[in-house]
Amino acid sequence: MKRILRYQTTAIAVFVKTPGITPLKTRLADTIGKESALAFYDLCLEAIQKTLSPFRQSTPALVYPYWAVAEKQGLSDHRWNDFNRVWQGNGDLGERLHHVYSTLYFVHGRVILIGADAPQLSQDALLETHHLLKDKNKFVIGPARDGGFYLFGGAKALPQHVWNSVAYSQPSTCDELVTKIKSYGEVAYLPTLTDVDVYEDLPNLKSELQNSQMPTQMEMMNWIETTLTGECIWKT
Template identity: 40%
Template sequence: MKVAIAVFVKTPDLSPVKTRLAATLGRVQADAFFHLAKAANEALLAQAVPDFAAQGISLSAYWAVGEQQGLAHPLWQSRFMHRLHTGEGGLGERMHHVYSTLLHTHDAVLLVGMDSPQNSVSNLRDAAQCLRQPQRLVIGPARDGGFYLFGGNTPVPLSRWTAVQYGQDDTLQQWVAALHGYDIHYLNAMTDVDTAANLRQMVAEMQGELLPEQLALRVFVQGLPHHADSADSYS
């Protein structure tokens, strides 16, 4: 079984990154989180490759880069991760493009953001294993009403992706409604870090043996002043 995991990213200096986080923490701390989260995601996927292989799954990992120029940026150069452009348009169009492109060459595709670096290899493995069943989708719900992971082994028409308003409290509800008729498997809910108030919940969700890059994130959050998220609200 061949599985692709694509991590959606935007490139600093080419696109705004972590703007909501910067509004509370300041740009320096928001940038620090961005780079720590990037390192944690890359380390997680590096660990997932041999883990998946032991389960008979050939895993290919990709940075899904939001800007064409960003493909050449040093930040996304990796010894094992590939790169592809998300294409243009809104988030729905971009996710459809990446999902459809990778589904041509893989048995199943998982799409994730970079904002849930507390994710685990076992959770990703569960997502991939459920896609051994034909004609199935998998969703990881985010606690803010969206989703941190989407995957599948069957085509999903563009019209389904564009029927959703992303970044809303009911995005997941809209997405599930747009996917009526599909067999959907759900993973455990997880926090998607958009604001400072999400950071401590992200740390609380870190389970089991953590990667050094995840431990670095925990140290970063523990070092923040407790008033840093006082103007924020967790949803």
């Protein structure tokens, strides 16, 4: 990518996997079945797409949404037509986070990385992060309840060893990342949220969606309510 923007903007990259190419939400599927887990993932994507779409309509455009797609062959999938796409690259999660962050930092100067499994994330939280990153010496972290993070934002380059030295998918992941980046700048925190990996995460997500007004987030809340009452729990 060429650095063609004349003023500093913010990229928001959503890390996604393409259904039909990569298995999705496998631990959740162990409880509710593959079909229901895919339905959950599709609802997540729809909620995130609706949350990010208004940023494309602002003039001048200051925030640019991207799908960060796990599979190279998935880049052409119709699901990702709404936003620009960037390949996550090869390697483990640390290498892929570094690849997407550094690629978009070169183009935009500010980067926000989020996952696809926190559909309760609001436009206000993303706008707050965008404004916080106007301070180039500040990083923004959204801690997840399981010890990981649902959002990372930065406005300066980070060496690859920072990303590679963190143990991911562990209760200590967020704390480790914060420890690694503190020598590069100040860390600001967003509220702790749930990112959904297993069935037991669904009640927390439902609670965090209670005040949501967006139709897609309300649809997600209704889906969770139906699932928790056992009306659509089956193995596929």
